[in-house]
Amino acid sequence: MNGSNNGVLSKVNACPRIRLSPAKVNLALHLIGRRSDGYHFIDTLVAFADFGDWVTWRTGGSACLLEVKDCFNRSKPIPKNTANLAWQALSIAGRISNFLLSGSLTVEKFLPSGAGIGGGSSNAATVMHLILEDVNINKDSLYTKALMLGSDVPVCLAGCPTRVEGVGERLTTITLAKPLPVVMVWPGASLSTASVFRYGKFNDYGNIPARAIECLATDPLSAIASLRNDLECISCCLLPAVRQAMFALQNCSGCRVARMSGSGSVVVGYFENYCSANAAAKMLTFYSPSWWVRACTLLI
Ligand SMILES: C[C@](O)(CO)[C@H](O)COP(=O)(O)OP(=O)(O)OC[C@H]1O[C@@H](n2ccc(N)nc2=O)[C@H](O)[C@@H]1O
Ligand SMILES: Nc1ncnc2c1ncn2[C@@H]1O[C@H](COP(=O)(O)OP(=O)(O)OP(=O)(O)O)[C@@H](O)[C@H]1O
Structure with a gap:
């Protein structure tokens, strides 16, 4: 995007945008080896559920706010600050789009965390979709930035049955015969x-x-x-x-x-x-x- 899109997003887009942030499921996960920095090369098949958290973006106001509504009883609370992956994704999406974002982001959590079903990663990908829906951006650079948030974020951005290789960056769509x-x-x-x-x-x-x-x-x-x-x-x-x-x-x-x-x-x-x-x-x-x-x- 170039600087000509610089503006306040709330003027462009007033309706709240709401999206399911689905659970990610690894159908299989094979370990292939280890990178010099300790990360592991994997070969995994991923699909997405019709159940998950919900993310809402409402434009307006003069700043960005994060609200986390937790419907799950957990011992370690979901971060409500910059440690939240949804918030980090909002910040990245704002920089990519070149909009001055202002509005409130609400994350309603229904998924357990530390569960292997990509709660935070899926939230981050959903935020990127919500903010960048109408923005014409370079997909490769978006996926590179997504990987910086976590190995599962690129596949969550893809959002469909996918084979994932490397440490999360190589994605190939796969076909499932039926739901x-x-x-x-x-x-x-x-x-x-x-x-x-x-x-x-x-x-x-x-x-x-x-x-x-x-x-x-x-x-x-x-x-x-x-x-x-x-x-x-x-x-x-x-x-x-x-x-x-x-x-x-x-x-x-x-x-x-x-x-x-x-x-x-x-x-x-x-x-x-x-x-x-x-x-x-x-x-x-x-x-x-x-x-x-x-x-x-x-x-x-
Ligand atoms: C296991 C999977 O869920 C399979 O989909 C993902 O590979 C993990 O994805 P994720 O939760 O987004 O993980 P990240 O936040 O990137 O990494 C958490 C930690 O797991 C280890 N890690 C993660 C991914 C990977 N391919 N090799 C690793 O060794 C690293 O120590 C890393 O610091
Ligand atoms: N939006 C978010 N939702 C859930 N956890 C988050 C979020 N942002 C940051 N976190 C942190 O991430 C930690 C791991 O939670 P998460 O649900 O992402 O794990 P996971 O299910 O193991 O993910 P994965 O399948 O990607 O390994 C949590 O303990 C929490 O502190």
């Missing part, structure tokens, strides 16, 4: 992504085979069942409740496979149909009231 009925379980405690990567001793376990990616377009549950999440083992050691959630999901009628998402602690059960997914969610909620359980759909 997938799933049950997400957060077993009452969180994991820090940095800790999971730090405590693991990881080798190169090999890329996701091309035939598995092809199979997603015809028989996604078989494809997912044939793949792994290489972080599962260390996450289960750090937090045994992850294994319990996996075991509980695998024993539900109609659950074909259960996999941890990202670095955990959320485990996702992939179901044959919506009826069995809903029944499993009800049953797990009843027998494990300290868990957060949500039946939803992974979108194509």
Whole structure:
């Protein structure tokens, strides 16, 4: 963008903009190696749920304000200052667009954090979309800036089923044969992504085979069942409740496979149909009231 767009965005765009900031789910995650700075090369398949947080941007006023409405009972509060990824994204989007932003950003949190479902990353990507919707910008530079906020932010910007390689920067769209009925379980405690990567001793376990990616377009549950999440083992050691959630999901009628998402602690059960997914969610909620359980759909 050049300087000719310099102005106050509130004059241009008065209606509030509201968007779902969906949960990100890693269908599989293979570790490929380690970079000299300690970051890990990964090969992962990502899809997005029809459930998540909600982000609203209302223009007006003379400054930018952040409001966080937390619908989730958590031990560590979501930051309400510049540490919030949504706020950082607002600041980046303002600089990219060359607008003098003024308005209020409201983030309504429904997702658990430290859960491997990209809460903060998804919020950041949603803010970038909300602010930059009508702005003609260079996509490569936007994705580079997104990566600076976190490895998951570029794929959250893409917002559709995607294979992610490198440390989060190489994105390739993938095809899922149909929307997938799933049950997400957060077993009452969180994991820090940095800790999971730090405590693991990881080798190169090999890329996701091309035939598995092809199979997603015809028989996604078989494809997912044939793949792994290489972080599962260390996450289960750090937090045994992850294994319990996996075991509980695998024993539900109609659950074909259960996999941890990202670095955990959320485990996702992939179901044959919506009826069995809903029944499993009800049953797990009843027998494990300290868990957060949500039946939803992974979108194509
Ligand atoms: C595990 C995934 O969720 C898979 O989608 C992502 O790779 C993690 O994405 P994220 O939560 O946005 O993670 P970041 O905020 O970028 O990184 C948190 C920390 O995890 C470690 N980290 C992260 C990503 C990566 N490819 N290798 C790493 O070793 C680094 O120590 C980093 O300091
Ligand atoms: N908008 C936000 N929503 C949630 N957490 C945020 C946000 N901004 C910053 N954070 C911080 O990020 C930490 C990790 O939360 P987040 O929900 O992003 O983790 P995650 O689910 O493990 O993400 P990922 O799947 O990307 O690894 C939180 O403890 C919180 O302090």
